Amino acid sequence: DAGVIQSPRHEVTEMGQEVTLRCKPISGHNSLFWYRQTMMRGLELLIYFNNNVPIDDSGMPEDRFSAKMPNASFSTLKIQPSEPRDSAVYFCASSLWGGSSYEQYFGPGTRLTVT
């Protein structure tokens, strides 16, 4: 079975540009999570969805960040405009909410560099 799919795997962009990260969760999973990881701050939860509905976006750094989940098989995280401090690895994860456990499965991540 395919795991969580993310694209692109690497993104290099200039400050001020718009960046869109994409995620396809595991088929059948009903929860999706966006994380950001840096050396300084570790793994931070940005936002998560349950049945395509955003449940908690309190981790989104500021208004430059937005996320959508138009259907059960696709989500985007957008940064507009991007800044050098946004450079990080962005992970998407999915899980089955309501199952016996709540383990999450991560995609390979998008390594973002903003110059």
Add this chain to the structure above:
Amino acid sequence: RKEVEQDPGPFNVPEGATVAFNCTYSNSASQSFFWYRQDCRKEPKLLMSVYSSGNEDGRFTAQLNRASQYISLLIRDSKLSDSATYLCVVNAGRGSTLGRLYFGRGTQLTVWP
């Protein structure tokens, strides 16, 4: 106070050694507990769930102490391939946030030949 606290290490051990990692969590309502492993420049991957009675998977043993809100991971007969960062993870434990997981900062392990 952080939801999950771990000793960051690093732990440097020879092959064949036994090594133990510990973490504490703050939310007494948490119901699910995990250890994840993260290799350098890779995504976190589920290593094992942690059950109240303790559980074992090959060379790995996980223990949970709910009274002390303490989780441990024991690795026996360490292999070079065990070198990674080990993340202690607990769920939020309440209502609509039940599926949210809190990740520790991780404990770095290096096994040397």
